[in-house]
Amino acid sequence: MREIELALNQTQKIRLQRALEKLQCLCSKSKSNASVTVADAIPVNYEDGILKGHGTSELDGEVIATVCGVVERVNKLVYVRSLRSRYKPETGDILVGRVVEVAQKRWRVEIHSNQDAVLMLSSITLPDGIQRRRTPVDELNMRNIFEENDVISAEVRNLQHDGTWQLHARSDKYGKLERGQLITVPSYLVKRRKQHFHQLDQYGVLLILGCNGYVWVGELIEAKDVMEVDDVKESEQTNANISGYTSVEVKEQSQTPLETRQNICRIANAVRVLSILGFNITIEVIVEIFNLSTSLNLDIHEMLGAEFCVTVAEKEADRRNTLRG
Template sequence: MRGIQLQLSQTQKVRLQKALEQLESLSSKVNSDASVTIADSIPVNHEDGVLKGHGTTDLNGEVVATLCGVVERVNKLVYVRSLRSRYKPEVGDIVIGRVVEVAQKRWRLDINYSQNAYLMLSAMNMPDGVQRRRTALDELNMRCIFEEMDVICAEVRGFQHDGLHLQARSQKYGKLSTGQLLTVPPYLVKRQKQHFHHLEQYGIDLIIGCNGFIWVGEHVEARDDMVEDQVNQTDPQVLIPNKDSVSFEEQEKNYTALETRKYICRAANAVRVLSSLGFIITLEIIKGVFELSLSSNLDIHDMLGSEFCVLVAEKEAERRSSNKKKR
């Protein structure tokens, strides 16, 4: 059950075990030939000059798996893709990170990787929207754009000599506010065409980061309002006002309705349940758990209870079974 700490009754244990066995049987039929465990022999044609890749070794003239996973073949290369692994960045990945340091002309971010990533001042759109060279004043005002502990959405630009670099050259990237940041195992998030989702019916945004960070927050239109208009000032002697001194009108503008906050918490709990059960996290499955909690008239805090987790596993087994019959 991948670390679920729930007080299950005997009936709930039987129901959950039955649902997980059904899910395992459905998945094993799909990947029965490709799945291997440690010390399993991988059938290959040695006459083709096979290249042994990651997760394989040569033992007594046979190619043997050293990992539990799925066998992948690329031309002559044979390797094993692990089912559970840490996040490995690829160019173009949508990631969510938290600022840990404001350095010279760059921000250092924690993106759930073995090392921190860098977002250069020159690799993002300025709040005024003008394409121009970055000046010394821009560098002085970096902390007014992003500061420590801010949550940022960006895209993987690539590896350079000093580490992993990100870029945020689009209005859909930038600072995230008014929401919850969730952390799930990265192997539960699959790369898809779309990682930005707007649940229009509930007025919330869902960003599923490839690095295992998921953001659930209030819907905002795509715009760059990360800093105040003071950044447009050209006089270096003009001081930026204190960000803590917010007027009543600005507080009222940034207020999130109670109903929206409830939807944010409900969607966040849906992600937590799926992560605890070890299910692949996609928009379709999250919406299914979300609507299941609404149809069951469950309170938000009751979604993390044992009965609802068992119910989610049963519904997921039914959904996959029905999808297979349609095929």
């Protein structure tokens, strides 16, 4: 997504500056020892036999930070996690990616990282749903499953010996994504959580917060039983053969309702507002921004205006202050 520059007047600049200063004050109080800048000393206990990791160096008997970020400690390892950096996959991450190439027994997927990932034919669930060995016929039909420019959801499986990350999509919740919008945000704004798939039933929207900074906002399609789908297809084919053409009702059922499309656009703009302001993207804040825009009777395009962005910053500062209190 292209960065949107806000045209703020003098009053809006003052309001936004006050809200950001309030947020910075709350953040510094809660994480006073976690954030470091270049040349800051990191308190460690040498008796524990610590290991210096990325973003650290030793100077005059002290561990010094060489990058700006957050101090992380894993057992004896001490390192600094950079806040603004390209996405680095980790095993178990939920991703949203785009297929860029169909190769032999694999798809190459762009995941907003330094290099593309690989999704093997053996690491997906076939349309028939039967667990079996992949045959040459399955390899010939790979484009019927995923083709170039398809948007998919998957999970990081492991790191191969050649340095390529391998994905898998063996669950029903993974696979091809349609009828929605793909939004690109900085990956550091999406924190790793237990749940990255969010079904907003009240809006008819499926929201996927990819750890790689790709956010999918699309129509929530209910999963149907395979036998039920086959019966529907057979009845539709029978009706088409009788009438000679596909009915208008069948075509309307295959389209996304207008209200759902509006909800998709409104939630997508809520994600864009959080990206513009540099706030962490969570489902709770997205729903609050959605409700705020509807309570103010704003059109969808007005959500990207300067006044609404300033209002969101003020509301977020009040919300964090309330949670802290």
